[in-house]
Amino acid sequence: MSTEVKQSKSLLHSALLKVISEKLSLIALIIVGIYFLVAILTSAGILASDWNKEVGASYMPPSSSIIFGTDIFGRSVFQKVVKATETAVAIGIVVSCISILIGTTMGMIAGYFGGFIDELIVWFYTTFSSIPSIMLLVAIAFILGKGTMTVFLSLGVTSWVGLCRIVRAEVMKHKEREYVHAANAIGATHSRKLIKHILPNISHLLIINFTQTFDAAVKSEVILSFLGLGVVGRPSWGTMIDDSKLELSRGVWWQLAAATLAMFVIVLAFNILGDALRDALDPKLKGK
Amino acid sequence: MKMRNILLTVMCSALLVLSGCTKKQDANEKVLNIVSPAEIKGYDPIQADDLYSGREISKIYEGLLQYHWLKMPYELVPNLAESLPEISKDGITYTFKLRKGVKFQDDIAFAGAKGREVEASDFVYSIKRLADSRNQATGWWVLDGKLKGLNEWREKNSKLAATNYDEEVEGVKALDKYTLQFKLAKKFPQFLYSLAMPFTYVVAKEVVAKYGKEFINHPIGTGPYILPIFDQGKKITYVKNPTFREKFYPSEASDEFKNLLSDAGKKLPLVEKVVVHVMVEPQPAWLKLNKGEIDYYSVPKDNFATAIKNNKLSDELVKKGFILEIAPQLDVTYTAFNFENKLFHNKKLRQAMYLAFDEAKSNTLFFNNTAFPAQSIIPPGIAGNIKDYKNPYKGLKLEEAKKMLAEAGYPGGKGLPEIKYDIPDSTPSRQAGEFFQKQMEQIGIKLKVVSSPWPEFQAKVKKKSVEIFGLAWGADYPDAENFLQLFYGPNKSPGANGSNYDNPQFNKEFVEATTMLDSPERTAKYEKLNKFLAEEVVALFGVHRQAYILEHGWLKNYHPTDLHHDAIQYLNIDTAKKAQLLKNF
Numbered sequence: 001m002s003t004e005v006k007q008s009k010s011l012l013h014s015a016l017l018k019v020i021s022e023k024l025s026l027i028a029l030i031i032v033g034i035y036f037l038v039a040i041l042t043s044a045g046i047l048a049s050d051w052n053k054e055v056g057a058s059y060m061p062p063s064s065s066i067i068f069g070t071d072i073f074g075r076s077v078f079q080k081v082v083k084a085t086e087t088a089v090a091i092g093i094v095v096s097c098i099s100i101l102i103g104t105t106m107g108m109i110a111g112y113f114g115g116f117i118d119e120l121i122v123w124f125y126t127t128f129s130s131i132p133s134i135m136l137l138v139a140i141a142f143i144l145g146k147g148t149m150t151v152f153l154s155l156g157v158t159s160w161v162g163l164c165r166i167v168r169a170e171v172m173k174h175k176e177r178e179y180v181h182a183a184n185a186i187g188a189t190h191s192r193k194l195i196k197h198i199l200p201n202i203s204h205l206l207i208i209n210f211t212q213t214f215d216a217a218v219k220s221e222v223i224l225s226f227l228g229l230g231v232v233g234r235p236s237w238g239t240m241i242d243d244s245k246l247e248l249s250r251g252v253w254w255q256l257a258a259a260t261l262a263m264f265v266i267v268l269a270f271n272i273l274g275d276a277l278r279d280a281l282d283p284k285l286k287g288k
Numbered sequence: 289m290k291m292r293n294i295l296l297t298v299m300c301s302a303l304l305v306l307s308g309c310t311k312k313q314d315a316n317e318k319v320l321n322i323v324s325p326a327e328i329k330g331y332d333p334i335q336a337d338d339l340y341s342g343r344e345i346s347k348i349y350e351g352l353l354q355y356h357w358l359k360m361p362y363e364l365v366p367n368l369a370e371s372l373p374e375i376s377k378d379g380i381t382y383t384f385k386l387r388k389g390v391k392f393q394d395d396i397a398f399a400g401a402k403g404r405e406v407e408a409s410d411f412v413y414s415i416k417r418l419a420d421s422r423n424q425a426t427g428w429w430v431l432d433g434k435l436k437g438l439n440e441w442r443e444k445n446s447k448l449a450a451t452n453y454d455e456e457v458e459g460v461k462a463l464d465k466y467t468l469q470f471k472l473a474k475k476f477p478q479f480l481y482s483l484a485m486p487f488t489y490v491v492a493k494e495v496v497a498k499y500g501k502e503f504i505n506h507p508i509g510t511g512p513y514i515l516p517i518f519d520q521g522k523k524i525t526y527v528k529n530p531t532f533r534e535k536f537y538p539s540e541a542s543d544e545f546k547n548l549l550s551d552a553g554k555k556l557p558l559v560e561k562v563v564v565h566v567m568v569e570p571q572p573a574w575l576k577l578n579k580g581e582i583d584y585y586s587v588p589k590d591n592f593a594t595a596i597k598n599n600k601l602s603d604e605l606v607k608k609g610f611i612l613e614i615a616p617q618l619d620v621t622y623t624a625f626n627f628e629n630k631l632f633h634n635k636k637l638r639q640a641m642y643l644a645f646d647e648a649k650s651n652t653l654f655f656n657n658t659a660f661p662a663q664s665i666i667p668p669g670i671a672g673n674i675k676d677y678k679n680p681y682k683g684l685k686l687e688e689a690k691k692m693l694a695e696a697g698y699p700g701g702k703g704l705p706e707i708k709y710d711i712p713d714s715t716p717s718r719q720a721g722e723f724f725q726k727q728m729e730q731i732g733i734k735l736k737v738v739s740s741p742w743p744e745f746q747a748k749v750k751k752k753s754v755e756i757f758g759l760a761w762g763a764d765y766p767d768a769e770n771f772l773q774l775f776y777g778p779n780k781s782p783g784a785n786g787s788n789y790d791n792p793q794f795n796k797e798f799v800e801a802t803t804m805l806d807s808p809e810r811t812a813k814y815e816k817l818n819k820f821l822a823e824e825v826v827a828l829f830g831v832h833r834q835a836y837i838l839e840h841g842w843l844k845n846y847h848p849t850d851l852h853h854d855a856i857q858y859l860n861i862d863t864a865k866k867a868q869l870l871k872n873f
Contacts, residue, residue, distance in 0.1 A: 052726060058653065072653060072719055073726060146738060228713055232737050233725065239718075245571055246590040246715055 011204060015280035025276030031269035039089035042082060051079035051235060059252050069254040071243065080235040081258045087236040088218050088266065091151055095217035096210045098156025100163060104206060107167025108194055112175055118168075129161040137220065141229040148231050151224055155217050163209045170202045204281035211274035215267045222263065237263050318559040318861050321582045323573045324524075324566050326712070326742040331507035331518065334418045334425035336486035337784065338746060339762050339853075346853035347526050347562065348393075349489035349509030352384060352411070352468075353480060355851050357858045358541035358548055362766045362851055364480055368406065368490060368510065373470075373480075379805075382470040382479065383463075386411075391531050395508045397498035403531055406490055406510055408462035414490050415460045416453055421446040426750070427487030429773065429783040430764075434479060435459025436471040453493075475803045481765030486853060512557035512857040524564040528557060537845075537858060548845050551860055558845070558860035568714050568742075577838065578608075580873050583861070584839035584846055589716060592656040596836065609841030609869040614834060615848040618669060618763035620662050620771065621830035623709075623724065624787045628752050631705070636696035638825040642681045643689035644731045645724070651831060654720055659831035664822035665771045667832040671806070672768030672814030679822045679829070689731050701732025709735045710757040712745045720758065749786040759786070760833075763850050768814040769802045775826050789826050842866035 019025045041047040054074040055066060062069040068077035110121035140154035174180060175198065183193050218237075224230040225238020226245075237259040244256035326340040333349050336342040354367040366372055368390055373382040392403035415435070418425050419442045433439055436459035445451045459471045472479060482488055495508045505518050512535070513526035539552040551558060567573040570588035577585040587595050595602055601612045625632035632638060647661050663679040666672040683689065690700075698704040711721045721737040728735050735756075740748065748754050764770050773779055776798050777790035797817055804810040822829065835848040844860040 052729070073723060228715070228718070228739065232718075232739070233722075242715055243719065245569075246588070249571065249574070249588075250590050250593055 011281065012207075015204070015277060018280040019273070019276045022276060025272060028269040028272035028276070031265060032273055035085055035266050035269075036089060038082060039086045042086040043090075048079045048082040051075060051083040055079075059247070059250070062254050068258040069252075071240075071255055072247070077240075077255050077258050080240060080255075081237070081262045084235040084237050084240065084259070085262065085266075087148070087231055087234060088221065088263070090148070091155065091221045092214040092217050094152045095155040095159065096213040098152065099160040099213050100206050100209060102157065103160035103163030103209070104167050104199075106160070107164040108171050108198070110164070111168040111171030112190070112194055112198070114172070121164075121168075125161045125164055133158045134223065137224060138227065138229060141224060146229060146232050148234075151221055151230055154224070155220050159213055159216060159220075163205070163213075166205055166209070167202060170205060171198055174198050174201055208274060208278045208281060211270050211277060215270040215274075218263060218267060316863050316867070317561070318863060319561045319563060320559045320856065320859055320861060321563050321565065321576075322856070323576075323582055323585055324564050325568060325570075325573075327566055327568070328524065329743050329746070330504035331515070332504040333414075333486045333489040333491060334423060334427050335504070337426035338742075340742070342486045342853045344524065344564065345486045345489065345507065346511070347513040347856055348507040348511045348515055349486065349491065350511045350854070351483055351485070351489045352386075353484040354854060355484060356538060357845075357852060357855070358538050358545040360542050360544060364484060367484075370466075379475045379477070380472050382472070384408075384468040384470075386466040386468060387533070388466060390510050390533050392492050392495075392510055393508050393514050393529050394531060395495060395498075395506075397492070397495040397508065403508070404492075406492075407465050408468040409465075410490050410492060411468050412457075412460050412462050413453060413493050415488065416441070416451075416457065417491065417496070418487055420451050420453075422451055424782060425487070426782055427485070429779045429785075430482040430485060430487050432778060432783075434472060434476050434482075436473045439473075475805075477805050478765065478767050478769050478802065481767060481770075484851075485764050511854070513562060522566045524566065526562040526564070528560050532557070535857075545847065548847065551845060551858075557857035562856055570714075570716065577840075580840065580866075580870050583843045583859075584837055587836045587838055589654055589656060592658075592836070595838070601838075605838070608872050609865075611839050611841060613837045613839060613846070613848050615837075616660070616667075616669065617833045617835050617848075618667050618766065618850040619760055620665055620667055620832055621758070621760040622662070622665070623756055623758050623828040623830065625756050625789075625827065626752060626754050626786075627788045627790065629755055631707075632756075634696050635824065636692050637698065637704075638828075639681045640689045640692035640696055640731060641728060641733065642679075642825045642828045643683045643685045643692060644733075645727050645828060646684040647682060647830065648684070650720070650723060653723065654716065655831060655833065658836060659833045662829040662832050664818045665774070665827075665829055666768045666814070666818045667763070667771075670763070670766055670768050670771070671811045672772075672818050674815050674818060677819070677822075681823065681825050682829075683727075686730060693731050693733070698732075701734065704733060706734045706736050708755040709737050710745060710748060710754045711737060711739050712758075713739045713741045717758070724758070750782040752781050752788060754786075757786070765851065768818065769798075772798055772801075772814070772817050772821070775821055787827060791824075794820065840866070841869050 019029060038047060052075060055076045056070050056074050058070060058072050058074045060066055060070040066076055068081065071077055071080065106121050106125070110118040136158050137154050140157070141150050144150040144153065180193055180197055183197050221230060221236060222238035222241060225236055226242045228242070230236060230238045240255050240259035244252065247255060324340050324344065328344050329335065329338065329341045331345055331348065333345050336345045350368050352367060352369040353364050356363040356365045368387055370385040370387045373384045375382055386406065386408055390406040392398065392406060394401055394403045398404055415431065417423060418427060418431060419438050421442050431438060437457045438459045441455065441457045459473065461469045463469050490510065492508060495506065496503050499506045507515055512529055512532050514529045515524070515526050518524065535556045537551045537554045537556055539549065541549055565576070565582065573582060573585050574588050574591055576582045595605060596612065599614065601610055625638060627633065651657055651659050651661065660668065663677050663682060664674065693699065693701065709721060709724060711717045718737070718739055721739065725735040725737055749757060761771065761774060774784055775787060775789040775794065776785060777795045779785035780788045780790065794817065797813065801810055801813040801817060804813065837848050839846050842862045842865040844862055845858050849855055
């Protein structure tokens with residue numbers, strides 16, 4: 001006799017369906033998808049591989065042939081914007097991953113073990129978050145020297161506190177649930193309970209946090225580059241905006257416009273997507 | 289206090305705070321507002337090896353000699369000395385009579401907190417302090433090997449537990465309270481120039497002893513201004529030194545400066561207060577200049593096209609009363625190699641890099657085509673510069689560059705590691721760095737641009753932790769020796785030879801040339817050395833710049849200058865004109 005088991009939809013699956021069903025969030029998802037695709041294609045050298053080539057005189061205004069005009073060295077601003085997408089997406093992903101790794105680990109340890117360990121971690125992150133993050137960014141950039149790696153690390157290590165707090169609270173709640181007690185009863189170790197049982201149940205928080213950290217990281221990169229501490233040797237929206245602070249006085253606005261537009265679109269798309277995901281994933285909002 | 293009174297107090301103090309926020313310019317106050325385009329390293333004369341620190345130090349400290357403010361070519365005149373020295377026939381002994389009654393600025397380091405009179409022994413102390421190896425003075429190169437017995441004294445004391453300043457040195461002696469005698473180790477006609485440089489300014493022993501390591505932040509000199517507080521901020525405020533001696537604005541001038549004589553005979557300094565705004569980025573400074581908050585500033589590259597057309601100011605700026613000053617500078621920009629790194633001993637590699645660099649384009653992009661391409665290190669206007677000389681390795685000659693790189697052993701850049709290119713921190717520097725990187729990429733050389741704030745950049749060069757780096761050198765005195773010494777072996781870092789270039793043949797000929805008196809033979813020798821450095825491509829020489837400086841109509845007595853670090857004391861503000869002109873803003 002065979003019985004048919006009806007697979008129930010996973011949380012992620014149903015969330016995704018919900019996101020797709022809404023027009024606005026679908027558009028946001030598609031935009032984010034395009035940015036990621038562009039980033040992949042540029043890093044593979046298929047798109048904008050010759051961004052460093054001169055296509056005309058310096059500071060040519062936008063025209064039908066050169067869509068966003070040229071920069072100081074006569075390079076196409078459009079190609080630079082496209083190439084900079086790679087930098088932005090890489091920073092977004094790496095920074096979010098670093099921040100999730102640190103935030104989740106610390107939050108889970110604090111929430112699960114409680115007591116002295118919890119106090120220590122809470123003390124650490126409250127102290128840490130009391131330092132203005134822009135000062136911390138600058139300090140880290142000065143110590144590590146400049147470059148893409150520095151931007152990854154400095155943004156990563158300064159953006160985990162929010163997630164850590166949420167994860168800690170969530171784990172505290174979950175560790176008293178029956179499924180954890182059940183796991184305990186069959187002799188599961190701490191690490192098994194944490195990783196195998198609790199983590200999947202709080203994973204929606206990580207996804208929501210990813211979208212938030214991503215666009216914060218993109219914006220922070222721009223600030224760092226504007227302060228002269230950012231990415232060197234490859235185009236980034238931040239360095240393009242840094243260039244334009246000089247160029248504006250000679251009436252060259254297109255580099256600023258192009259970089260800002262590119263940034264605006266992805267940050268907006270990520271915000272909309274983040275909201276939609278939160279609505280879809282947060283069990284408290286389910287059915288509302 | 290009644291509630292009403294409390295409210296009144298709160299309101300009044302809020303008003304006070306708010307009125308403090310809106311800064312209004314008082315046109316009647318004689319305050320000079322100027323810009324320093326780099327952070328100040330501190331106020332120790334013996335460490336003043338960069339132009340920007342040198343300028344600040346010269347507001348407070350003084351030396352034996354100075355350059356005449358209104359004479360061109362540059363002419364040395366006495367400052368703390370009463371007159372120019374008596375020089376013995378063999379050119380070895382220089383005897384100075386000191387000006388009497390010159391006082392150090394008041395400070396708690398002195399008895400009764402009153403500055404005492406400067407004596408010949410203070411100069412002896414200051415010279416020894418420059419020589420003391422414990423101080424690691426960046427200015428030691430100016431006297432290295434120049435004064436009899438001074439190097440030996442330095443050597444000997446470096447081995448002792450503490451430096452013995454009481455031990456007499458034959459090369460620098462106080463004959464009496466007001467007589468100072470120098471004895472040179474060998475003839476060195478440029479010696480007098482070094483006595484007008486910040487390195488040899490006079491400091492007081494008591495002040496150095498009192499502040500120790502903090503001396504660098506507590507400048508107490510004899511100069512026209514005092515610095516009440518130095519906190520490495522973005523604004524440095526100097527006030528007039530109340531005990532400054534009787535020093536007067538010059539009454540003679542060469543023809544081009546005859547129009548700057550209206551203050552002749554007036555007591556210096558002419559303004560009460562000087563505010564130096566430390567502004568690394570050109571745009572904010574330019575905006576401040578246009579609001580009348582800064583008295584003069586050089587035209588930034590990105591504002592050039594709108595401000596100046598055919599070497600004339602735009603109508604809008606003329607209407608605001610601006611005056612444009614154009615003057616060639618005694619300087620050279622260059623990209624230097626650190627010769628401690630064996631990679632750069634490969635002459636063909638250096639030549640290939642030079643051939644690949646598009647100088648004309650760089651001149652257009654970064655200097656609006658106003659600079660003169662540098663074929664060698666010595667700028668025009670200094671004996672040793674070769675007129676109409678063309679450096680055979682100066683770019684852009686792309687095909688030759690590629691061939692040369694292949695001959696160097698790196699065809700198409702293969703086998704060459706990524707080279708770090710260090711630059712000071714600012715947007716134009718970063719753009720220049722990026723441009724250089726792009727140029728080198730054309731022949732397959734990969735560069736990584738690293739930018740650091742100016743003091744940190746300098747520290748890296750001193751520590752020899754750079755590979756190649758972009759720099760400019762402005763003359764300390766109008767003699768080719770000052771440029772050629774940048775590649776003289778014994779001047780290696782922390783000295784002025786940041787390239788750490790050391791070629792025995794060059795060193796030998798350099799020493800020979802510098803001990804000669806000014807003569808056609810010496811000029812020929814300078815030219816030979818100049819050409820040698822150019823063709824060895826010991827650095828990629830960029831341009832000799834021209835200063836395009838915009839000054840407000842109310843600023844008096846100003847002219848662009850390379851060597852007058854102490855220029856500020858001569859400047860004046862026409863307050864009536866300022867009030868009138870500010871109405872147009």
